[in-house]
Amino acid sequence: HATDVVVLGAGPAGLVLGNILVDRGIDCVVLERAERTQVQTRARAGFLAANTVRILEQHGLAEGLRRRGQIHGTCEFRTEDGRFRLDYSGLGQREQHTVYPQQELVTDLLTRFLERGGQLRFGTEAVAVRDADSERPEVAVREADGRPGLWRARYVAGCDGRHGAARRSLPAGTVRHHRDHGVTWLGLLAEAPPSLDAVGYAVHEHGFAGHMARTSEVTRYYLQCERGTPADAWSEERIWDELELRMRAREYGPLRRGRVVQRSVVDLESDVLEPLRHGALFLVGDAAGLISPSAAKGANLAVLEAAVLADALTDDLTAKNPEGLDAYSARCLTHIWRAQEFSHWMIGLLHGPSGADGESLFHNSLRRSRLSSLRTSRNHQDWFAEHYVGV
Ligand code: FAD
Secondary structure (H helix, E strand, O other): OEOOEEEEOOOHHHHHHHHHHHHOOOOEEEEOOOOHHHHHHOOOOOEEOHHHHHHHHHOOOOHHHHHHOEEEOOEEEEEOOEEEEEOHHHOOOOOOEEEOOHHHHHHHHHHHHHHOOOEEEOOOEEEEEEOOOOOOOEEEEEOOOOOEEEEEOOEEEEOOOOOOHHHHOOOOOOEEEEEEEEEEEEEEEEEOOOOOOOEEEEOOOOOOEEEEEOOOOOEEEEEEEOOOOOOOOOOHHHHHHHHHHHOOHHHHOOOOOOEEEEEEEEEEEEEEEEOOEEOOEEEOHHHOEEOOHHHOOHHHHHHHHHHHHHHHHHHHHHHOOOHHHHHHHHHHHHHHHHHHHHHHHHHHHHOOOOOOOHHHHHHHHHHHHHHHHHHHOHHHHHHHHHHHHOO
16 A cells, blocks of 8 residues: 555544645545544543644634533642642633543544545554655554555654554664653542532642543542552542542542542653654654653643644645654654653642651652642742643
């Protein structure tokens, strides 16, 4: 097979890229390892930044989220020093989030891509990208029937996540910046209405707990747990008891309990590759940089990078202007590192060592001071809001 652009992966990055290219009449194909139902039901992100919504709107991809997404502009911190709220939609750049579950966004993007006549091969796994430094790179695939196949293209967009073929095909010498933040979250999806009209961040001596609305019937919770804890280690009763303890339900009101329908264990890690271009191969989204979910940036970066690459590919393929492609890596790395810096700051804000030794006490005092500054300093709040909603 041959085309102009082979896109690996039908997540937010691959589907935004594919949609923009098809809309502009550029020949492309999206190769996706999973089956359609799996792609459409993977519950992950939910908080879309204002800039993400702008990009999706600009490309006619925001109809579903405009209709069903919920506008969100408040977060609440609960700590040993009391609770406070930040109405971030009135701070910083005065922007807000749109809460729209990732699987619904992916479903919309997929539907639109197929309606626009886009080619999407489900059940097709990219095995390797070859000859990326040539004019005619190849993608070796395992087709849905198990047989090997080959795609030739002018460019390959690696939107296939952290464990995809794009990352595996990088030349030696690619720099990998990796950080294990030493914190683990149990991510939970509960069939329960939200308990607060805000994102809730609880800092407790037992560890962090988080509350994030998804829809009127489904809420995401996070519980910090010991590294290595299996996802099914805690009973539902223990989960709710621990969430209520850490979120100080006795002082601030009970949580609305419901069935826990999905669990995952997330080790908070950061992982950025540099550069994001190797000849004809470009890395986009989680394939380019993995970010801890502490500040909900991953899907937003994926959409931004896909839009930047789409413009650059369009300029190159339709006007023979390679400037955008040449600038892609540096431009996206600037956004990635800004998001990494803020996520890292959030990790420090929300977690502290549990020990009673001098080092732990020092860190916990810094954390309390950081929260106190956020509670009282308008300048600090503006800075927070700008980075919290911005990408
Ligand atoms: P993915 O969504 O991972 O898509 C990659 C696709 O490539 C997949 O469909 C996969 O099947 C396919 N693929 C993989 N390998 C191959 C191959 N070899 N060949 C072909 N196809 C392949 N981000 C936020 O912005 N806000 C949040 O609130 C948020 N919450 C999160 C909560 C959790 C529990 C998790 C795990 C993540 C969260 N994220 C959040 C991060 C966000 O989900 C990711 O950053 C986002 O999905 C990245 O999009 P992507 O398209 O780069 O990759």
